[in-house]
Amino acid sequence: MQKPSKAGSNSVTPAKRGRPFGSTTGSGGSGGGASSSAAAGDPGSAASLFGPSLQVYSNLVDENSKRIVLALQSGLKSELTWALNAITVLSFKEKDDLRRDSVPLCKIPGLLDAILQVVDDWRDIAIPRNYTKPERLRSLGTSVLLSGFGNEDAAIPSSDTLASPGGSTRAAEDPASLKRKRPVGWWFDEDGLFNLDEEGRAEKQLCAIAASNIIRNFSFMPENETIMVQHRHCLETIFQCLEDQNTEDDELITNMLETLVNLAPVLDLRILSSTKPSFIKMNEKRAVEAIMGMLGSSIKAWHCAAAELIGRLIINPDNESFLLSFIPQIHKRLVDLMSLQAIDAQAAAVGALYNLTEVNMDCRLKLASERWAVDRLIKIVRVHTVPEVCRKAAMILESLVSESQNRQMLMAHETTFVEILMADGKYSETFARILYELTAKPNSKMSSARAVWGNVTRYN
Numbered sequence: 001m002q003k004p005s006k007a008g009s010n011s012v013t014p015a016k017r018g019r020p021f022g023s024t025t026g027s028g029g030s031g032g033g034a035s036s037s038a039a040a041g042d043p044g045s046a047a048s049l050f051g052p053s054l055q056v057y058s059n060l061v062d063e064n065s066k067r068i069v070l071a072l073q074s075g076l077k078s079e080l081t082w083a084l085n086a087i088t089v090l091s092f093k094e095k096d097d098l099r100r101d102s103v104p105l106c107k108i109p110g111l112l113d114a115i116l117q118v119v120d121d122w123r124d125i126a127i128p129r130n131y132t133k134p135e136r137l138r139s140l141g142t143s144v145l146l147s148g149f150g151n152e153d154a155a156i157p158s159s160d161t162l163a164s165p166g167g168s169t170r171a172a173e174d175p176a177s178l179k180r181k182r183p184v185g186w187w188f189d190e191d192g193l194f195n196l197d198e199e200g201r202a203e204k205q206l207c208a209i210a211a212s213n214i215i216r217n218f219s220f221m222p223e224n225e226t227i228m229v230q231h232r233h234c235l236e237t238i239f240q241c242l243e244d245q246n247t248e249d250d251e252l253i254t255n256m257l258e259t260l261v262n263l264a265p266v267l268d269l270r271i272l273s274s275t276k277p278s279f280i281k282m283n284e285k286r287a288v289e290a291i292m293g294m295l296g297s298s299i300k301a302w303h304c305a306a307a308e309l310i311g312r313l314i315i316n317p318d319n320e321s322f323l324l325s326f327i328p329q330i331h332k333r334l335v336d337l338m339s340l341q342a343i344d345a346q347a348a349a350v351g352a353l354y355n356l357t358e359v360n361m362d363c364r365l366k367l368a369s370e371r372w373a374v375d376r377l378i379k380i381v382r383v384h385t386v387p388e389v390c391r392k393a394a395m396i397l398e399s400l401v402s403e404s405q406n407r408q409m410l411m412a413h414e415t416t417f418v419e420i421l422m423a424d425g426k427y428s429e430t431f432a433r434i435l436y437e438l439t440a441k442p443n444s445k446m447s448s449a450r451a452v453w454g455n456v457t458r459y460n
Contacts, residue, residue: 060086065108072114075121077203084118084210087111091217104223112218112227115211116237119252122208123240125201205249212241212255219262228259229267235287236272236280242290245297257294257305264312269319284322292326295333304348307334311352320359327363330356331370338376346380347389353377354392357399364399368406378416381427394430401437411438 068087071079105112215234218224228234241248241256260267269284291313294306310330313319323330330352337349356363367373380393400406414435421431 060090065111068108069110069114072111072118080118080207084207084214087115087214088210088217091214104221105218105227112215112231112234115214116233118211119208119215119237119241122204123237125204209249209252209255212252212259216255216259216262219259225263225266229263230271232271232274232276233279235267236278236282239272239282239287239290240280242294243286245293245302250299254301254305257302257309261305261309261312264309265315267313267319268316269313269322288322288326292329295330300342300345303333303337304342304345307337307345307348307352311348311355314352314355314359324359324362327356327366331367331373335370335373335376338380339372343385343389346384347386350377350380350389350392350396353396357396361403364403365405367396368400368403368409374400374410374413378413378420381420387426391427391430394427394434398430398434398437401434407438410434414438 068083071083074080215228215238219228238256238260241253242260245253269287272278272282272284272287291306291309294302295310297303297306310323314323334349334353337345340346353367357367374397377393377397381390381397384390384393397410401410417431417435417438421428421435
């Protein structure tokens, strides 16, 4: 990018982002004066900006922390846009970023609640336009037409027809023709005073997506992890968005899923059944079912992230009891992912299986009995291009062969194990141990395997 030139009447202002070079050139008069003041180093001038056109000072949070929270809570378009833009810029910092500081949640009290409110405002109105309210059992005012308990769409007698301000009357409508059941009255002829049009709904949706991006950015900061994993409303909102993957915005779901992946190493699902206030009544089973829904998705980014999420969640022993009941479905789906051509899907599946096999013996037995599991692990060791993925696949095979009940099943692949051992020296030690386990006597305290794959000492 072109650097600002020194002060001078004929200096050239650097082109703004999105404009061709030379489009902002100033010549003489006021143009030269503007260029001179910009080149003089004024931090508030547009010419001194590099990158995004929005300039946010590093001390903005210290001076306007309360205003940011109030702007998010206000719902006013201008205030909300300003707050979301400022927090988006300040919420993430890359390694080569020239900014001196990023904003952790602990610096602004109430910020996370205010951001979640923006998401909730969208989700409260995110109902399809052709939504039909289910019937309610009438239990009060059975002899009164306008009681509000079930006869909202009943026709009004002609003598009681309500007139609109324009003098027209509302004719009786067939309830079957109504897409949305509404109480009678001229004030409900249109969408209503407090209902949003399509433009308003789109703005709410964009604000919710921006808020989810901020939440995702916050999850990258280690200082925010404790606050976020202990915030029940935050976790409930994330899991509920994952539940609604078929109806919710794709970018919002992706941001929420990535947030969960970042928080997974320190996340304890038991918080969903704690005594903290609950807004959605989310429990551990629903949360795991939402993750399983993402794992079964056909979108590569989603099922890869869900596989990585499961692999990180299972590391915490407190989460094991909630995931173990889904182990057969998890194994089946992860084995299917290993058959895909995408190397990142294979890597995510292998990474999750690597952690799952370390949980208990039952997980190892179920994985070994899963159809095509061993064959696909062997194929990944042979053809995958990432050495770390190949190493983990070999370690999974070693974990499987450590169970005596799996050895008879794995004995059919002994020739393949020998071929890999002789062909590739990177994993020779691992496959030597695998071959030893297949042939060693189970009662020997210490023995030495002497064969074509070398000498291996094993302590039982």
